[in-house]
Amino acid sequence: MGAPGAKRRAAPATLAARLGPHVRLETDADGTIRACFAGHSVGLGAFSTGAADRAQDLRKGLPLRSFVSGRRSIDKDMHRLVRRLARHGLLEYRLGRSRNGKEQVVIEPQVADYWPRTPPLRNADALVLSRFAYLRRRANEMVLESPRAGALFRICDPKIAATVAMLATPHQLKQLRRQAGFPGLELLALLVDCQILFKIESPRASGLRPEEGDDSLVLWDFHDLLFHVRSSEGRHANPLGGLYPYANVMPALPAVRPSWPGRNIDLCKVSAVQPISAAPRLLNERHSTRNFDDRRPITFTELARFLAATARVQSSFESRIDLGEGGPAVAYAVRPYPSGGGSYELELYLAVDKCEGLARGFYHYDAGAHALVAIAVHAHELDSLLMAAEFAMAAPAPPQILITIAARFGRVSWKYSSIAYALILKDVGALMQTFYLMATDMGLGGCAIGIANIDLFAKMTGIEFHVEGPVGQFALGRAAKLDAPS
Ligand SMILES: Cc1cc2nc3c(=O)[nH]c(=O)nc-3n(C[C@H](O)[C@H](O)[C@H](O)COP(=O)(O)O)c2cc1C
Numbered sequence: 001m002g003a004p005g006a007k008r009r010a011a012p013a014t015l016a017a018r019l020g021p022h023v024r025l026e027t028d029a030d031g032t033i034r035a036c037f038a039g040h041s042v043g044l045g046a047f048s049t050g051a052a053d054r055a056q057d058l059r060k061g062l063p064l065r066s067f068v069s070g071r072r073s074i075d076k077d078m079h080r081l082v083r084r085l086a087r088h089g090l091l092e093y094r095l096g097r098s099r100n101g102k103e104q105v106v107i108e109p110q111v112a113d114y115w116p117r118t119p120p121l122r123n124a125d126a127l128v129l130s131r132f133a134y135l136r137r138r139a140n141e142m143v144l145e146s147p148r149a150g151a152l153f154r155i156c157d158p159k160i161a162a163t164v165a166m167l168a169t170p171h172q173l174k175q176l177r178r179q180a181g182f183p184g185l186e187l188l189a190l191l192v193d194c195q196i197l198f199k200i201e202s203p204r205a206s207g208l209r210p211e212e213g214d215d216s217l218v219l220w221d222f223h224d225l226l227f228h229v230r231s232s233e234g235r236h237a238n239p240l241g242g243l244y245p246y247a248n249v250m251p252a253l254p255a256v257r258p259s260w261p262g263r264n265i266d267l268c269k270v271s272a273v274q275p276i277s278a279a280p281r282l283l284n285e286r287h288s289t290r291n292f293d294d295r296r297p298i299t300f301t302e303l304a305r306f307l308a309a310t311a312r313v314q315s316s317f318e319s320r321i322d323l324g325e326g327g328p329a330v331a332y333a334v335r336p337y338p339s340g341g342g343s344y345e346l347e348l349y350l351a352v353d354k355c356e357g358l359a360r361g362f363y364h365y366d367a368g369a370h371a372l373v374a375i376a377v378h379a380h381e382l383d384s385l386l387m388a389a390e391f392a393m394a395a396p397a398p399p400q401i402l403i404t405i406a407a408r409f410g411r412v413s414w415k416y417s418s419i420a421y422a423l424i425l426k427d428v429g430a431l432m433q434t435f436y437l438m439a440t441d442m443g444l445g446g447c448a449i450g451i452a453n454i455d456l457f458a459k460m461t462g463i464e465f466h467v468e469g470p471v472g473q474f475a476l477g478r479a480a481k482l483d484a485p486s
Contacts, residue, residue, distance in 0.1 A: 013095050013104060013186045015116055016061035017082050023090045027052040033081060035090050044084045051077035058082070061094050064116070086115060089237060093151075095187060104187060105144075106154040110236050111455055114150040118189035121173055126200050127188065128170040128207030132225055133196045135161060147229035148213075148466075149194035159183065170200055170207045216467040219413040224421035225466060228409075233388075234455030235465065241392075241451055286436045289445025290393040292477035297400045298444060300357030303350075304370075306476070310336055310431070310438045311348055313368045333368060337434040340423035345411035346431055347468065349375075349461075351385045351402040354477070362460060377460045384456060389475055392449045400477030404452060405431060407471045428472040435474050445479030448472065 019025065024036045031046040033055060047055070051074055054062070067078035085091045089109060093116050096103035107116060121127075133146040135155070144153040144164060155161055159181030166179070176182055191197040200207050209218050229235045239245065313333040321327040332342050339346070348365040350372065352358055362382055363372040386398035393399070405428055413420035432448045439446035452470035463469070 011097050013097050013184045014063045014065070015118075015186060015190075016063045016094050016096075017058060017086070017091050018061035018094055019058045019085070020090050020092055023085075025055050025058065027055075035085060035088065037090065042088055042090075044081060044088075047077050047081060048074065050074045051081060054078060055081055058085070058091075064093075083115075087112065095190070097184075102156060104157050104160060104183060105190075106156065107151045107190065108154065108237065109151045111150045111234070116151070116190055117193040118186055119192055121185055121189055121192065121199075123174040123177070124172060124203075126170045126172045126203035126205070126207075127167060127176070127192065127197045128200055129164060129167040130196055130198055130212060131209065132220075132222055133164075134222075134226075135164060144191075144196060146194065146196045147225045147235070149196050151194055153191070153194075153196070157183070160187065167197060170203060170205065172203050213466075214464075216410050216464070219410040220466060221413065221418060221420065223418075224409075224413065227421055228469070228471075229454070229465070232454045232470065233451050234453040234457075282437050282440055286440045288436075288447040289439075289477075289479040290395040290447050290475070291480040292397065292400050292445060292475075293480045294354055294397060294400070296478050297354035297356050298477050300355060302442060302444065303355055303358065303401065303476075306438055306442060306444065307348070307365055307367075308370060310434050311365065311367050312336070312370045313344075316368075335367060337427075337431045339427050339430070340412065341415055343412045343415070343423075343427070345408045345424060346427055346471075347406045347408060349404040349406055349457075351382055351389075351404065352400075353386050353398050353402070354400045375461065381456060381460045385453075385460070388451075388453060388456075389449055389473060392451055392473075393447055393475060395475075399447075399475030401475070402449075403435070403474040403476060404457065404470045405472040405474065406457065406468050408468050409466065424471055432472060432474060435476070439476060445477060447475045449475060 019035075020037070022037045026034050026036055026041075027047075028034065031048065031052065033044045033047050033052060035042045035044060054074065055078070062078070062082070064082075067075040067082070070076070070079075082091065086109070089112060091109070093107040094103040095105050095107070130146055130148060132148050133144065135142060135144050137143075142155040142158075142161065144155055144160075160183050162181055163176065163179065163183050166176075173185075173188070176188070188197065192199065198207075198212055200211050205211055212218075230238065233240055313335055316331065316333045318329045318331050320329045333344055334342070335344055348367070350363045350365060352360055352363065354360070358372075359374075360382075362375045362377045362385075364375055365371075366373055385404070386402055389395075389402045390398045407424045407428075409420070409424065412423055416423060435446055436448070449472070452473050454465050454469045457463075457470045458465045461468070
């Protein structure tokens with residue numbers, strides 16, 4: 001028993017892995033454990049009977065420290081099982097001071113390889129909240145999120161929100177410890193690991209923009225990074241794509257907007273000019289092609305002509321920016337499609353599945369040199385990229401070439417405040433139509449693809465997701481007979 005009047009230190013919080021609410025574990029007669037959820041079943045491998053029994057504790061939560069560094073074979077089995085469940089995104093993690101009491105937070109992974117880590121923190125360390133972190137209501141819960149974070153935190157104890165608010169300005173750990181609602185070292189370390197909090201060099205530093213991350217991060221506005229991450233695939237766990245979430249709630253909006261009640265001025269007679277010129281003919285013929293003729297793939301020469309006509313740098317110049325005296329000179333490289341502010345921030349990466357005269361692989365198109373540069377990637381990553389495009393088009397096979405349109409975000413945000421990301425997406429639209437029209441003109445087929453996996457691209461290129469990343473995709477190839485332009 002402690003001396004009367006002495007201040008009791010709160011017990012350290014325990015981090016436990018538990019199954020997501022929709023996941024059930026089943027064990028086959030041969031010891032294979034399967035995770036079952038939403039009508040799917042994933043095999044996780046064969047395990048001992050002891051491990052299969054203990055796995056049922058994952059329903060309520062199994063403390064990580066009970067098996068992570070254990071030497072017994074059952075601990076090793078549990079570690080293997082939990083890591084496999086984590087890789088499939090089937091786990092969440094509860095942090096609490098007692099096994100069955102109320103948790104402080106529940107951690108929901110947002111990226112495929114999230115694993116909770118608690119980097120060491122010292123009393124002298126000064127912490128501050130990331131400018132990308134935000135607290136919001138989700139149904140009846142409060143969640144703490146950030147587009148930089150590998151996980152989101154469901155806040156179960158309101159005192160944590162007070163600590164988060166306090167960390168709008170830097171505080172040393174020793175100051176935080178003195179606060180009545182100090183949430184404990186474990187939670188702070190988990191938040192640092194997720195880049196929701198970050199350490200600053202000196203407690204007197206401001207913790208403002210330049211101190212968080214690299215120069216490329218400095219250039220991002222809060223809403224732009226959030227929009228980029230939440231509206232693409234790979235760094236969040238929200239439902240994604242054409243899922244018709246409101247089909248049972250309300251009817252679809254009409255295809256054509258109902259007319260305004262004002263006077264109707266007919267355009268039909270005057271617009272029917274004969275003979276029809278090349279541009280409207282091309283526009284009329286343009287359509288999306290999802291099925292490609294793999295017996296006669298697109299050729300290297302066709303690809304070179306396609307890229308030259310749509311994306312090659314045509315000319316370059318320098319211009320001094322108008323900031324009064326002594327503004328810096330900026331270089332420009334003009335290309336065939338329009339681009340907001342002449343930024344030309346879009347880069348093309350080609351996943352080549354079938355192209356006569358060009359090896360299967362992943363390439364960057366150097367628009368200045370009009371050359372392809374091979375990038376070494378793992379075969380399974382190239383396959384995943386092509387398979388995702390096949391899935392997005394509901395096509396019977398992968399496209400012959402998948403063009404990933406990636407943006408060098410900083411090229412635009414260096415100039416434009418608030419509208420940088422929106423401008424980039426508009427540039428993507430202009431480039432996509434350019435691709436469509438050129439493919440039509442060359443007798444090739446193409447299809448825009450709206451979803452791209454920003455995490456996969458980061459892994460394939462080794463470029464961090466906030467520096468350069470996918471903002472659109474385009475499938476290209478020779479159309480199968482059925483899909484050929486009529
Ligand atoms: C921004 C954008 C994203 C698209 N994403 C997809 C996609 O993911 N999968 C797909 O099959 N088609 C996609 N499409 C193609 C459209 O479905 C197609 O343009 C539309 O149905 C009209 O048909 P058309 O292009 O043949 O005229 C996309 C088109 C655009 C412009």
